[in-house]
Amino acid sequence: MxxxxxxxxxxxxxxxxxxxxxxxxxxxxxxxxxxxxxxxxxxxxxxxxxxxxxxxxxxxxxxxxxxxxxxxxxxxxxxxxxxxxxxxxxxxxxxxxxxxxxxxxxxxxxxxxxxxxxxxxxxxxxxxxxxxxxxxxxxxxxxxxxxxxxxxxxxxxxxAGEKISSTLCRNLLKAGHVEKIYALCGRPYSIQYDLQEGIEPYFTLPKRGHYNVEIHTTQHIYSNVIEVMDEHFIRGVNIQSSDKVKIVFYEADPYYMKELVN
Ligand SMILES: Cc1cc2nc3c(=O)[nH]c(=O)nc-3n(C[C@H](O)[C@H](O)[C@H](O)COP(=O)(O)O)c2cc1C
Ligand SMILES: Nc1ncnc2c1ncn2[C@@H]1O[C@H](COP(=O)(O)OP(=O)(O)OP(=O)(O)O)[C@@H](O)[C@H]1O
Structure with a gap:
């Protein structure tokens, strides 16, 4: 292309x-x-x-x-x-x-x-x-x-009777409903993350809270629960081998779901 x-x-x-x-x-x-x-x-x-x-x-x-x-x-x-x-x-x-x-x-x-x-x-x-x-x-x-x-x-x-739009995806991210983005886009929501600098520019993290994710390095894929701390940083990535990783968000972790309600 x-x-x-x-x-x-x-x-x-x-x-x-x-x-x-x-x-x-x-x-x-x-x-x-x-x-x-x-x-x-x-x-x-x-x-x-x-x-x-x-x-x-x-x-x-x-x-x-x-x-x-x-x-x-x-x-x-x-x-x-x-x-x-x-x-x-x-x-x-x-x-x-x-x-x-x-x-x-x-x-x-x-x-x-x-x-x-x-x-x-x-x-x-x-x-x-x-x-x-x-x-x-x-x-x-x-x-x-x-x-x-x-x-x-x-x-x-x-x-569900609503126009699919980028705005709807952004609002779902803000509410922590990453699993719904999967349905709207036909693929899970993912971001690029730098272990030192935090989220890469022009990606957006979902609402603060715990999520079930996959972490993709150049060598491996790990399943994990991570915590979104703020607009830039995540806790729990725990990968030493590479500086930049792809993080694929599947769902808010059910054990921590209460956080999303508040
Ligand atoms: C050449 C060009 C000029 C545009 N100028 C404006 C503008 O002056 N104001 C505006 O609201 N949208 C303008 N748009 C449309 C915007 O790109 C956008 O589609 C529009 O703001 C609708 O946004 P919404 O989907 O959030 O309602 C322009 C688009 C093009 C291609
Ligand atoms: N749900 C939809 N059904 C059909 N066409 C759509 C739909 N959403 C967007 N499009 C079309 O796809 C193209 C790109 O959409 P665009 O990114 O401008 O809008 P959007 O997804 O509605 O974003 P936003 O929520 O920021 O307005 C445009 O031609 C738009 O009309």
Whole structure:
């Protein structure tokens, strides 16, 4: 998979070298089942048209730029890249989300970032918004591209009557319900952890408390109960051999469940 970072400076150069594609649009934090559906639909269209499957994501998260608020990221770009590769994506564009980019008119975004990048089919969820104040709605891409781009809208993917979203995953983490993230994403929630520095940037720890986890080093996998102490540190990893480990969260430890109720 090719990863192409775009900002205002290199946009023209990227446009000149671009190839035609079917493109899925969105931030895609956590790559939950809603995101997976959008990408699978895009993949079907890419196969049918014999075009590469592209994803356009952004960095940092739009909310941090638009409202200056903090976002508890579910994964950094490296992990998103890894997961998108597994889903069969050929080309990942990551656009630097700045105040200037946020203030682009919807029509300008369609012309400069979709048409000029060779997008033939754009795939997004029913609620995808683009352009200044989020005024562009996914169905408007067809008209704003003078019908040069075919638009495919993914239906809402729900669980227990609720839309699956990155926000829902973040709220479940904050409540300590790591096992529910497994259901929403189709894989357990995992983070990268540095034994000296604590949690790696752009991952988020679940609520303080005890959890049943797997600790993956480069050599071994250990099952363990660890304690999340605060936003950065975990107690009980007890591995000396490697500096960085992957920690896979399965469930809040039932013996300590009471902590989560309080
Ligand atoms: C080029 C571009 C510009 C955008 N500008 C804004 C903006 O000015 N304000 C805004 O709320 N959303 C903007 N968005 C949409 C945001 O990325 C995000 O989808 C939107 O804030 C909806 O967030 P929500 O899912 O939390 O409701 C823009 C998106 C793109 C692609
Ligand atoms: N449950 C869902 N069903 C269908 N499409 C979805 C679903 N969730 C997100 N999408 C689509 O996937 C793409 C990426 O979603 P995005 O990351 O922007 O939203 P999100 O998961 O709802 O995040 P947040 O909670 O931060 O708004 C968008 O095109 C969006 O419309």
């Amino acid at each position: 090719k990863v192409i970072l775009i900002d205002a400076e290199n946009l023209e150069a990227v446009q000149r070298k671009s190839e035609q594609s079917v493109m899925a649009l969105g931030f895609f934090d956590g790559l939950h089942k809603g995101h997976q559906t959008v990408i699978q639909i895009a993949k079907q269209h890419a196969s049918k048209k014999q075009l590469p499957l592209a994803v356009m994501s952004f960095f940092p998260h739009p909310k941090t730029v638009i409202t200056n608020s903090n976002v508890d990221y579910l994964m950094p770009i490296e992990e998103k890249t890894h997961q998108l590769k597994k889903l069969g994506v050929d080309l990942l564009y990551i656009v630097h989300f700045t105040k200037e980019f946020a203030s682009l008119a919807p029509q300008t975004f369609v012309e400069q970032y979709l048409m000029k990048l060779g997008v033939k089919v754009a795939v997004a969820g029913f609620d995808y918004k683009y352009g200044f104040k989020g005024e562009g709605q996914v169905h408007m891409i067809a008209e704003q591209s003078q019908q040069q781009i075919q638009v495919v809208i993914a239906p809402k993917v729900e669980m």
